Amino acid sequence: GEDVEQSLFLSVREGDSSVINCTYTDSSSTYLYWYKQEPGAGLQLLTYIFSNMDMKQDQRLTVLLNKKDKHLSLRIADTQTGDSAIYFCAVSLPYSSASKIIFGSGTRLSIRP
Amino acid sequence: DTEVTQTPKHLVMGMTNKKSLKCEQHMGHRAMYWYKQKAKKPPELMFVYSYEKLSINESVPSRFSPECPNSSLLNLHLHALQPEDSALYLCASSQGTGWNTGELFFGEGSRLTVL
Numbered sequence: 001g002e003d004v005e006q007s008l009f010l011s012v013r014e015g016d017s018s019v020i021n022c023t024y025t026d027s028s029s030t031y032l033y034w035y036k037q038e039p040g041a042g043l044q045l046l047t048y049i050f051s052n053m054d055m056k057q058d059q060r061l062t063v064l065l066n067k068k069d070k071h072l073s074l075r076i077a078d079t080q081t082g083d084s085a086i087y088f089c090a091v092s093l094p095y096s097s098a099s100k101i102i103f104g105s106g107t108r109l110s111i112r113p
Numbered sequence: 114d115t116e117v118t119q120t121p122k123h124l125v126m127g128m129t130n131k132k133s134l135k136c137e138q139h140m141g142h143r144a145m146y147w148y149k150q151k152a153k154k155p156p157e158l159m160f161v162y163s164y165e166k167l168s169i170n171e172s173v174p175s176r177f178s179p180e181c182p183n184s185s186l187l188n189l190h191l192h193a194l195q196p197e198d199s200a201l202y203l204c205a206s207s208q209g210t211g212w213n214t215g216e217l218f219f220g221e222g223s224r225l226t227v228l
Contacts, residue, residue, distance in 0.1 A: 098146075105155050106154075
């Protein structure tokens with residue numbers, strides 16, 4: 001089945017950029033997503049990228065997709081304390097009508113003052 | 114209204130109890146999902162309903178029984194659970210129609226403890 005891998009932890013200084021990386025195995029993924037989960041809460045979609053795109057920028061967030069290497073990254077510019085959370089990479093598998101979305105293990109981002 | 118509402122937020126049950134988790138959305142979405150999330154782990158897909166019909170069952174034990182009474186409601190009936198079933202159960206919905214990004218909208222989850 002589809003496998004989505006992420007590093008478990010990332011610690012950055014406040015104001016620096018954070019880069020969270022993800023690799024996946026299924027090249028037929030149509031959409032790739034980044035979700036954010038704060039403690040005790042559900043998941044919130046941060047951004048997504050369509051599989052025929054290389055890059056997407058959305059305010060402080062930049063998503064890069066390397067389809068050849070099956071590598072996805074999320075860059076958060078000017079990281080703030082409010083960015084502390086778990087970030088999940090996710091990929092959608094081709095499926096009729098509904099979405100079959102598989103999540104990576106999640107990267108816990110902590111911010112140092 | 115872009116909310117997915119789950120009740121109860123917390124549930125404690127014994128292994129012989131029967132209980133239900135409920136989920137509701139009023140975004141007109143036609144696909145609804147149950148995910149299970151253990152501590153420090155990613156959400157794992159359990160069930161997908163599309164147009165009120167069960168379309169995916171990820172080999173979930175029969176002690177979990179999903180139900181989709183209408184396009185806005187999704188239930189998860191629980192019976193004879195085991196302590197290892199303790200987890201956060203997340204409901205989600207997606208548009209499920211036409212060309213869309215497949216984005217999932219998640220509820221806050223129901224935290225289940227099985228004693």
